[in-house]
Amino acid sequence: MGIVVQKYGGSSVADATSVKRVAQRIVATKKAGHDVVVVVSAMGDTTDELIDLANEVSPLPPARELDMLLTAGERISMAVLAMAIGNLGQEARSFTGSQAGVITDAEHGKAKIIDVTPGRIEKAIAEGAIAIVAGFQGVSQTTKDITTLGRGGSDTTAVALAAALHADVCEIYSDVDGIFTADPRIVPDARQIPQISYEETLEMAANGAKILHLRCVEYARRNDMPIHVRSSFSDKPGTWVLKAEDVTKDPTMxxxxxxxxxxxxxxxxxxxxxxxxxxxxxxxxxxxxxxxxxxxxxxxxxxxxxxxxxxxxxxxxxxxxxxxxxxxxxxxxxxxxxxxxxxxxxxxxxxxxxxxxxxxxxxxxxxxxxxxxxxxxxxxxxxxxxxxxxxxxxxxxxxxxxxxxxxxxxxxxxxxxxxxxxxxx
Amino acid sequence: MGIVVQKYGGSSVADATSVKRVAQRIVATKKAGHDVVVVVSAMGDTTDELIDLANEVSPLPPARELDMLLTAGERISMAVLAMAIGNLGQEARSFTGSQAGVITDAEHGKAKIIDVTPGRIEKAIAEGAIAIVAGFQGVSQTTKDITTLGRGGSDTTAVALAAALHADVCEIYSDVDGIFTADPRIVPDARQIPQISYEETLEMAANGAKILHLRCVEYARRNDMPIHVRSSFSDKPGTWVLKAEDVTKDPTMxxxxxxxxxxxxxxxxxxxxxxxxxxxxxxxxxxxxxxxxxxxxxxxxxxxxxxxxxxxxxxxxxxxxxxxxxxxxxxxxxxxxxxxxxxxxxxxxxxxxxxxxxxxxxxxxxxxxxxxxxxxxxxxxxxxxxxxxxxxxxxxxxxxxxxxxxxxxxxxxxxxxxxxxxxxx
The missing domain is CATH 3.30.2130.10 (VC0802-like)
Known part of the structure; x- marks a missing residue:
């Protein structure tokens, strides 16, 4: 079977207990025969705490240094997740954005991905290990400085890596079951959508739906990478985001x-x-x-x-x-x-x-x-x-x-x- | 004037207030006309907190991942210190051990420095910036994985960088004024030693004196790099550790x-x-x-x-x-x-x-x-x-x-x- 890229957001790895639960899901995917590459965000409120610390020493921290600081958040979560997986008997190796080959421009705080050269990731999975990659970060092609990708950066990292690795699917995990026909907090009978096209998802994201970020869907559309939006708290199938011609028409409608x-x-x-x-x-x-x-x-x-x-x-x-x-x-x-x-x-x-x-x-x-x-x-x-x-x-x-x-x-x-x-x- | 390398331990950068005080000292050294390269440890208890986190997910964390985790500590302190310096109107750029060219063997948790290739540090100071380098960490020559140097690692980083940069002096800051004739807690009339040879300092370190680590003094002796042991809480001259023939005999004795x-x-x-x-x-x-x-x-x-x-x-x-x-x-x-x-x-x-x-x-x-x-x-x-x-x-x-x-x-x-x-x- 092929490569599965999984992305877990901060709420899925908020504390040690959550990290262990996510580790079990990752190991289960590996045992099902897939090569697994995981992209992870910073644990819970880590990013906000680091920003608070920065503001304690400087009202306007230099963008280069803010990126250096914030990338410590994913470094912590990826190492801890790799340990939790190791504890379940599977080898996991963590990689920074730079080590994973996420090459960006030099726009600190909102860098764009220029290229992905995931040689070390390919080597790790070829050797049977699970690769854990820090989301939200990369390295500038010109300055060699560490950059962050800004809003939606971890989702985009996952899709970009999935595309570069020719993965079968990019699974985006959060605390929601998938994409719904409307916000269920407003519309109690809102229905989870089994499959939806990139174009519709883009319009949803651009118009207030908060499940996926515009950048990440754009990247997936350009590279024809299927996204599976799922909850890390359940095993239910989520929502598949696909090319319009691949979307199966819902027979019930x-x-x-x-x-x-x-x-x-x-x-x-x-x-x-x-x-x-x-x-x-x-x-x-x-x-x-x-x-x-x-x-x-x-x-x-x-x-x-x-x-x-x-x-x-x-x-x-x-x-x-x-x-x-x-x-x-x-x-x-x-x-x-x-x-x-x-x-x-x-x-x-x-x-x-x-x-x-x-x-x-x-x-x-x-x-x-x-x-x-x-x-x-x-x-x-x-x-x-x-x-x-x-x-x-x-x-x-x-x-x-x-x-x-x-x-x-x-x-x-x-x-x-x-x-x-x-x-x- | 030449290059001064300064190393600040965890107690010197324990919180935002301490970081700002250290930033002022660094800027004063820069304004006195020196090129300044700073090596910094993790803030206060950060390392212990990260180890606790690791133990929450694994009783025996893999050494590679523990190194990845712990190096987040220095990443945070160096970025925050660079911001505090920037706030005082001087440009500071932070560099990981890997970026600073600290090349080690692959012994995670107790790696040895094999080589130091500080090209990016030289470029930064040539451009007028203050360079801040993460202590205690490097990158393996063979595996390209992030390593930590173990006990005394930050002091050793500082001396190794000072040697590679042909600095005038390596200043090691802690909360103590220098090396004393005995522990002043035991001997109230113990005297601070103005100058002492590498060999004597090695014997002191090997036999229980806790100011400098053996490795760091060894490295300084081999490279004939003067060490100035000082307190970050005062401006008093500290203790100079020198070649035996350079030690001035104390005229009072x-x-x-x-x-x-x-x-x-x-x-x-x-x-x-x-x-x-x-x-x-x-x-x-x-x-x-x-x-x-x-x-x-x-x-x-x-x-x-x-x-x-x-x-x-x-x-x-x-x-x-x-x-x-x-x-x-x-x-x-x-x-x-x-x-x-x-x-x-x-x-x-x-x-x-x-x-x-x-x-x-x-x-x-x-x-x-x-x-x-x-x-x-x-x-x-x-x-x-x-x-x-x-x-x-x-x-x-x-x-x-x-x-x-x-x-x-x-x-x-x-x-x-x-x-x-x-x-x-």
């Missing part, structure tokens, strides 16, 4: 037009009121935001009232960037001559996602009718080929998710008792 | 025959009673101990009583090895035909050390008379060219140290309020 409903409460909305409707003014606004390193999400420009020749431009952005954006825009007031700025951080985004909507007419109407029936007012709309998103009042997010989930018959009869949590890094 | 009195309470004594006085029996006993990896220190064989043709063989060894040694010897009982074994772990060793004794007659008599006057009974004696050691009852160790210190006029008039502590690793 005649027309799986919509795969799931995602929501996101991390955005805010800014409206620039009274912009002169002239060429170049919208561009100036967007340039100012770009220069301030702010990624905007949706953007809507109203039709101008002919009498005034003034228009409003609204957009959404991460709430964390709200203040920076408002400051950057305020500086433009005289140049652009707009009337005023409005800032609203009590908004939420609800999205329906499904590859089936490409060929099914009337989806938008059905979605909007469901929202209307639930008395949810729509503030902004944006669509892609396989997604429709609306911005609503934050207080209406849960209503909107339930209405959409029900309108597209996504529910199951069994209500699962699961907690829909976030992944670490 | 007419004849510095004896440099210091060392004592050691870590040994036990085993006596094999009633060994047939025949060729090969003593050798068989020593071989059995060697096979059990036990280093014996002193050894004494009584003259046999002609009537019985039986003799007694006594030796001292580390108390920690007592049980192993007794087990190994008991197995020999029938083969050698000795009468019985005696084990005594309430013994201590007191040594006077001084290069001057080479040319001064009567030193042994003066030492033994002082012990007799203090009612100290001598159980065993051993000597080298520059040392005389006696084994006494543990309860008599302090008496014996004071008697010897006084007999050779080692005291000072000022009583220093210092704590004579041990170095970490």
């Amino acid at each position: 005649e027309q799986a037009i919509i795969s799931g409903v995602a929501h996101d409460r991390s955005e805010a909305k800014i409206t620039v009121v009274g912009v002169p409707d002239q060429v170049g003014y919208a561009a100036a606004i967007l340039k100012a935001l770009g220069d301030a390193q702010i990624n905007i999400d949706m953007i809507v420009q109203n039709v101008s009232a002919a009498a005034t020749a003034l228009t409003d431009i609204s957009f959404t952005l991460p709430r964390a960037d709200g203040q920076t954006a408002m400051t950057a825009l305020a500086r433009l007031k005289d140049q652009v001559g707009f009337e005023r700025l409005q800032y609203d951080d009590s908004v939420g985004k609800v999205s329906i996602i499904g590859a089936g909507m490409r060929s099914a007419p009337g989806i938008t109407a059905r979605f909007f009718q469901a929202l209307a029936d639930a008395n949810v007012n729509i503030a902004m709309i944006s669509t892609s080929e396989i997604r429709i998103s609306v911005v609503v009042a934050e207080s209406q997010v849960e209503n909107a998710v339930r209405a959409a989930h029900s309108a597209f018959d996504l529910g199951t009869d069994e209500v699962e008792a699961v907690v829909y949590g976030g992944t670490g890094r | 007419e004849q510095a025959i004896i440099s210091g009195v060392a004592h050691d309470r870590s040994e036990a004594k085993i006596t094999v009673v009633g060994v047939p006085d025949q060729v090969g029996y003593a050798a068989a006993i020593l071989k059995a101990l060697g096979d059990a990896q036990i280093n014996i220190d002193m050894i004494v064989q009584n003259v046999s009583a002609a009537a019985t043709a039986l003799t007694d063989i006594s030796f001292t060894l580390p108390r920690a090895d007592g049980q192993t040694a007794m087990t190994a010897l008991a197995r020999l009982k029938d083969q050698v035909g000795f009468e019985r074994l005696q084990y005594d772990d309430s013994v201590g060793k007191v040594s006077i050390i001084g290069a001057g004794m080479r040319s001064a007659p009567g030193i042994t008599a003066r030492f033994f008379q002082a012990l007799a006057d203090a009612n100290v009974n001598i159980a065993m004696i051993s000597t080298s060219e520059i040392r005389i050691s006696v084994v006494v009852a543990e309860s008599q160790v302090e008496n014996a140290v004071r008697a010897a210190h006084s007999a050779f006029d080692l005291g000072t008039d000022e009583v220093e309020a210092v704590v004579y502590g041990g170095t970490g690793r």
